[in-house]
Amino acid sequence: MTTEWRAARCVAARPETATARTVRLKVDGVGAVVPGQHIDIRLTADDGYQAVRSYSLSATPSGSPAGAGIPRLAPDEVEITVEELPDGEVSPYLVQGLEVGDEVEVRGPIGGWFVWRDTDPGPVQLIGGGSGVAPLLAILRARLASGSDSPMRLLYSVRSPEQVYFRDEIAGLAEGAEPGDARGVSVDVAYTRSAPPDWPRQPGRLTAADVAALVQRPSAGAIYVCGPNGFVQHVTDLLLAHGHSPESIRTERFGGV
Known part of the structure; x- marks a missing residue:
């Protein structure tokens, strides 16, 4: 630095x-x-x-x-x-x-805390809200380009399809992230205001059920959460209630202009 x-x-x-x-x-x-x-x-x-x-x-x-x-x-x-x-x-x-x-x-x-290196052990969970997906995609891109075999999951919460950042890249990752994918990645998108037709999840804020279904199990590895202040606090509360330890959760929040 x-x-x-x-x-x-x-x-x-x-x-x-x-x-x-x-x-x-x-x-x-x-x-x-x-x-x-x-x-x-x-x-x-x-x-x-x-x-x-x-x-x-x-x-x-x-x-x-x-x-x-x-x-x-x-x-x-x-x-x-x-x-x-x-x-x-x-x-x-x-x-x-x-x-x-x-x-x-x-x-x-x-920054030296909210970072990922290809030598870091264990699975990684990424959770981003809106523009907070930016540093998480940097991590995911580096993971895909590296020789690491650590599983990595991204849960992206965004208002509507029109506001999805890196739309084509996210869509490609989501479509290719099937169980057993050799890349070891998984991508889920949760819309909060409006979703595409026939989207499997109804629009709304992330819930305890989403954490149970779309987030790696407690004690599996590090979790990175990035987004507006309110989003990060809400997700952190959900993670803690689900049994994730405070030590496993790394947060990056913003609220300025």
């Missing part, structure tokens, strides 16, 4: 939803990057006013996005996926204003 601010250049960008965008940044001297980490981004206005926000990495050199026409990340590149917030100071620029070739200041990567 570095605490110094450095220039990072936007080398690519693509939309994820109507209000979210993935940005690829080239950061000279970025060093070792671990899936699950985040970076700080600083913007400086003409009058000297500065705004700083933290964004989880959605892709790292150890786990590039899977998609037609999307090149692998270079060793000095990372990706962030940003949801535009109406009253935000930084997110509107990153989603609407930042163009390929533009520079921003970054600090990081930061």
